[in-house]
Amino acid sequence: MAKTKEILRGAEIFCRALKDEGVKHLFGYPGGAVLHIYDELYKQTDIEHILVRHEQGATHAADGYARATGKAGVVLVTSGPGATNAVTGIATAFMDSIPLVVFTGQVPTHMIGNDAFQEVDSIGITRPCVKHNFLVKDVKDLAATIKKAFYVATSGRPGPVVVDIPKDITADSCEYEYPKEVDMRSYKPVVKGHPGQIKKAVKLILSAKKPMIYSGGGVILGEASAELTEFSRMLGYPVTNTLMGLGAYPASDKQFIGMLGMHGTYEANMAMHHCDVLIAIGARFDDRVTGDLEKFCPYAKIVHIDVDPSSIAKNVPVDVPIVGDVKHVLKDLIPLLKQDKQEPDAEALAAWWKQVHDWAAIDCLKFDRTTDVIKPQYVIEKLCELTNGDAYVTSDVGQHQMWAAQFYKFDKPRRWINSGGLGTMGFGLPSAMGVKLAFPEETVACITGEASLVMCIQELSTCLQYNTPVKIISLNNRYMGMVRQWQEFFYSSRYSHSYMDALPDFVKLAESYGHVGMRIEQTGDVEDALKEALALKDRTVMMDFITDQTENVYPMIANGKGHHEMHLSPKLASETRELA
Amino acid sequence: MRHILSLLLENEAGALSRVSGLFSARAFNIESLTVAPTDDPSVSRMTLVTNGSDAIVEQIIKQVNKLVDVIKVIDLNEYRHIERELMLIKITAENEGRDEIKRMVDIFRGRIIDVTDKTFTIEMTGAGDKLNAFIDAIDEALILEVVRSGVSGIARGDKAIQS
Numbered sequence: 001m002a003k004t005k006e007i008l009r010g011a012e013i014f015c016r017a018l019k020d021e022g023v024k025h026l027f028g029y030p031g032g033a034v035l036h037i038y039d040e041l042y043k044q045t046d047i048e049h050i051l052v053r054h055e056q057g058a059t060h061a062a063d064g065y066a067r068a069t070g071k072a073g074v075v076l077v078t079s080g081p082g083a084t085n086a087v088t089g090i091a092t093a094f095m096d097s098i099p100l101v102v103f104t105g106q107v108p109t110h111m112i113g114n115d116a117f118q119e120v121d122s123i124g125i126t127r128p129c130v131k132h133n134f135l136v137k138d139v140k141d142l143a144a145t146i147k148k149a150f151y152v153a154t155s156g157r158p159g160p161v162v163v164d165i166p167k168d169i170t171a172d173s174c175e176y177e178y179p180k181e182v183d184m185r186s187y188k189p190v191v192k193g194h195p196g197q198i199k200k201a202v203k204l205i206l207s208a209k210k211p212m213i214y215s216g217g218g219v220i221l222g223e224a225s226a227e228l229t230e231f232s233r234m235l236g237y238p239v240t241n242t243l244m245g246l247g248a249y250p251a252s253d254k255q256f257i258g259m260l261g262m263h264g265t266y267e268a269n270m271a272m273h274h275c276d277v278l279i280a281i282g283a284r285f286d287d288r289v290t291g292d293l294e295k296f297c298p299y300a301k302i303v304h305i306d307v308d309p310s311s312i313a314k315n316v317p318v319d320v321p322i323v324g325d326v327k328h329v330l331k332d333l334i335p336l337l338k339q340d341k342q343e344p345d346a347e348a349l350a351a352w353w354k355q356v357h358d359w360a361a362i363d364c365l366k367f368d369r370t371t372d373v374i375k376p377q378y379v380i381e382k383l384c385e386l387t388n389g390d391a392y393v394t395s396d397v398g399q400h401q402m403w404a405a406q407f408y409k410f411d412k413p414r415r416w417i418n419s420g421g422l423g424t425m426g427f428g429l430p431s432a433m434g435v436k437l438a439f440p441e442e443t444v445a446c447i448t449g450e451a452s453l454v455m456c457i458q459e460l461s462t463c464l465q466y467n468t469p470v471k472i473i474s475l476n477n478r479y480m481g482m483v484r485q486w487q488e489f490f491y492s493s494r495y496s497h498s499y500m501d502a503l504p505d506f507v508k509l510a511e512s513y514g515h516v517g518m519r520i521e522q523t524g525d526v527e528d529a530l531k532e533a534l535a536l537k538d539r540t541v542m543m544d545f546i547t548d549q550t551e552n553v554y555p556m557i558a559n560g561k562g563h564h565e566m567h568l569s570p571k572l573a574s575e576t577r578e579l580a
Numbered sequence: 581m582r583h584i585l586s587l588l589l590e591n592e593a594g595a596l597s598r599v600s601g602l603f604s605a606r607a608f609n610i611e612s613l614t615v616a617p618t619d620d621p622s623v624s625r626m627t628l629v630t631n632g633s634d635a636i637v638e639q640i641i642k643q644v645n646k647l648v649d650v651i652k653v654i655d656l657n658e659y660r661h662i663e664r665e666l667m668l669i670k671i672t673a674e675n676e677g678r679d680e681i682k683r684m685v686d687i688f689r690g691r692i693i694d695v696t697d698k699t700f701t702i703e704m705t706g707a708g709d710k711l712n713a714f715i716d717a718i719d720e721a722l723i724l725e726v727v728r729s730g731v732s733g734i735a736r737g738d739k740a741i742q743s
Binding site for chain 2: 123124127128131132133135152184185186187308309310312313314317
């Protein structure tokens with residue numbers, strides 16, 4: 001006898017579908033439109049619901065969880081303000097291609113369009129910042145829509161998907177069956193690269209005299225770090241990673257020459273400018289990476305591997321485009337490179353490496369180590385040392401983010417978690433919380449600044465409630481540091497509204513939330529304080545480092561400049577001139 | 581350069597706004613856009629006329645293709661193709677002017693589909709240029725109302741776009 005299917009209410013279907021999808025954590029905040037769902041969540045134990053203190057925190061926490069694990073982060077918010085508060089987090093995930101499934105409550109179907117209480121057109125508002133969104137109009141579609149949402153979010157170039165569920169749908173009933181597979185005629189992500197294009201790429205890659213491998217966040221999203229590493233080591237070519245790609249290739253490896261772009265290393269940017277073959281893998285030629293497009297890689301033939309065809313030739317024309325999943329394409333490339341009769345030109349490569357090492361000898365990240373006042377770079381360097389470069393590090397946006405990218409040496413993928421595309425201040429703390437929930441045994445540090453930190457400070461409550469002991473490394477310079485830096489450089493030091501007056505006492509603030517607060521004011525105290533904080537394994541620690549107010553992020557490519565037109569720090573620039 | 585894009589998309593609420601929203605969000609041009617369900621009611625066919633350099637049109641096609649509701653996109657410029665537009669135009673037609681307008685409609689192979697003692701309403705199809713030429717040929721002061729459908733296009737020969 002065929003097993004009869006269960007009849008479930010929409011709210012039950014929601015919980016069962018998440019369970020069948022393997023969801024363990026749900027970040028959310030209740031409200032009128034989702035009360036049926038919350039009632040079902042109360043009755044079950046399969047999914048842990050994390051009650052955030054603001055819906056932005058829910059999306060960032062789910063985002064951090066997704067970046068660290070590779071699985072979709074899952075969010076549940078109510079209609080109206082619940083949905084609009086979530087939008088910043090959805091857009092953050094969209095810009096960095098992070099898989100999220102965000103469920104928004106909606107007013108009952110018959111009230112949609114009537115300006116009902118807490119009604120907003122969530123589908124319309126989120127449309128430009130999601131990979132796709134769905135409005136569920138019939139409870140019979142609910143399970144299949146949830147399945148599709150997870151499939152779309154996690155396949156191809158990942159991204160956030162919003163599912164808007166009117167309240168009456170969660171009360172209606174139907175037979176429940178969770179689909180095993182999804183087939184959408186309008187959505188078929190490419191996996192394998194074109195064999196002819198791959199062959200062309202082999203020829204070009206092996207013909208290089210001054211090659212450069214430029215890899216981005218796509219390698220991390222595509223779980224292709226091992227393949228990238230094998231590919232790069234086999235060729236012996238220099239490797240640079242984008243901000244989003246850090247950790248895809250081990251930073252401590254001798255072929256790694258640092259991050260590229262606006263605050264990348266001198267050697268990485270100079271090598272980009274002078275290379276003759278550029279191999280771009282899972283990167284999208286973002287404006288913070290390329291500098292002025294007119295001056296970008298003027299001597300290079302370009303191979304570009306990316307799963308998203310629209311990323312190819314969007315900003316920069318390429319010679320050999322390969323559309324495909326980076327892992328598959330690299331797996332196809334590696335044996336062909338091995339089989340090919342041609343070998344990389346060893347002599348040319350040696351000369352190229354000598355040139356790269358000469359650029360590196362400038363030591364572009366050098367900072368003053370003699371001061372009592374704390375240099376922010378030093379704090380990150382020490383954190384890296386004390387955590388063996390193996391912590392999960394989230395960050396907010398600004399100077400501290402760039403210093404973290406420059407000074408924390410990521411050897412593994414998914415360890416570096418930051419808002420690269422949208423540049424969302426307030427991302428660091430909630431995302432750290434999400435990572436800690438995914439990996440309770442790992443060290444999770446949030447490198448932040450006092451301006452970013454206060455944007456989602458309310459999540460300190462969530463950290464206590466769900467016991468997510470993260471280490472908050474706040475580089476407190478009493479300024480919005482990156483704004484101040486631009487105002488110093490480009491606005492004759494008119495520090496318009498970038499000074500944070502009336503800051504809270506962060507030690508007391510941490511304590512009032514039930515955590516440990518520490519203030520560190522001298523360089524000599526940094527190491528011991530970090531050791532002490534890291535030893536407090538089961539406590540959230542807020543470390544308020546009072547850092548040098550005038551420190552700037554160097555080197556830097558100013559707007560409208562090319563990779564070869566980097567500014568070094570003034571001290572280094574004068575030393576370099578003396579050498580010359 | 582002017583390109584005519586032909587799209588097949590899921591006939592679902594919101595599919596049209598995904599396409600039009602993409603064009604405004606990415607600052608692409610839309611000259612005209614028409615959409616209606618096909619013989620398969622679950623699929624809509626859209627003809628979209630846009631302008632841009634080759635690089636921009638390539639990017640438009642890639643971005644449109646990326647929309648989850650879009651099943652297929654082709655650039656009709658890559659094929660021998662036919663384009664047609666429907667125009668309904670209401671013209672003041674009084675006294676001796678009535679004959680002149682009737683003759684003009686015949687020359688352009690239009691049809692008068694509604695008549696009052698003071699007006700003609702004319703139906704005309706053709707490429708956009710032909711419709712423009714007709715408008716230019718009529719005294720501007722006589723034109724009361726112009727309704728144009730925007731361009732629909734199809735490839736010549738046995739080439740067919742199917743979902």
